[in-house]
Amino acid sequence: MADLFSAEWMASFQNAWNAEPDLSGELAKIGFNSNIGYGFKGEDAPRGILVVENGVATSAGAYAGQPLNWDLRADAATWQGWISKPPGMMGLGMAYTSKKLQFAVGDYAAMIKDPRMAGPFMKSFSVMARV
Structure with missing residues (x-):
């Protein structure tokens, strides 16, 4: 398996993302466009990026x-x-409040309150498990 968030891993994640209608399809319905960085706490910059258009x-x-x-x-x-066991809504909420999951950019609270985005966000973790 490629190193987490390496260029090779991110390319596989891109393919898995696009193959999941509950992720790409649902976000297409709301015209979701974003540059999403993924990385490790304590580092100056993310390691990988996923560019999403519609x-x-x-x-x-x-x-x-x-x-x-x-x-x-x-x-x-x-x-x-x-990646071994994708989290549920409660698990991610606890990870956010305990700072295990941090958003260096982006508003978790606003995103999670919008069901059009919250569902696909949750789905992205199960898609990561397929990479």
């Missing part, structure tokens, strides 16, 4: 300074735990 991941790879709409951070053990 719900579809159009590119993915190593982060190279692109502007971000979202930047999700957790420690390596937490990410690996979520």
Whole structure:
């Protein structure tokens, strides 16, 4: 398996994202466009980026300074735990309040209150488990 959030891993995540209608399809319905960074707490920048246009991941790879709409951070053990067993809504809420999951960019509270975004956000963790 490729290193978590490496260019190779992100490319596989892009393919898995686009193959999941409950993620890409639902986000397409709301015209979701974002640059999403993924990385580790304590690092200056995310390691990987996923570019989403109208719900579809159009590119993915190593982060190279692109502007971000979202930047999700957790420690390596937490990410690996979520990949082994994707979290539910309560688990992610607890991870956010305990700072195991951090948003260096983006508003978790606003996103999670919007069911059009909350469902796909939850689904993204089960899609990560397929990579």
